[in-house]
Amino acid sequence: MKKHASAVWQGNLKDGKGTLSTQSGALKDNPYGFNTRFEDQPGTNPEELIGAAHAGCFSMALSMMLGQAGLTAERIETQAVVTLDKVGEGFEITTVDLILKAKIPGADVNQFQQIANQAKEGCPVSKLLKARINLNATLES
Helix, strand or coil: CCCCEEEEEECCCCCCEEEEEECCCCCCCEEEEHHHHHCCCCCCCHHHHHHHHHHHHHHHHHHHHHHHCCCCCCEEEEEEEEEEEEECCEEEEEEEEEEEEEECCCCCHHHHHHHHHHHHHHCHHHHHCCCEEEEEEEEEC
């Protein structure tokens, strides 16, 4: 299975502008630039998209692993906070903090924590990233 996305960039780094598009059409010529990435201006950026991909992938992996344990989540809500730091002369994604809140009838806290950590390690996006990945998981009643 292969999925694709594309980026078009015009100009230099600081003043240039780009667009991002995805195969599904979820993004179609969405603008991005230096200001949306490094200056907290409105708009998207690669780190935000990596965060969305990681949160979605992790949530699905958790759902699968819960099912293997005979559990079904009523709700899984995952936020991914992606940290981009200056390292040497360039930048690097150093950390992803996954913040999970889940409602899973019949799960106990220890079982939930164990399965959530397995999902963090087993999610394909987690495997792709060399960043440190932290998990803060809360089982809601």
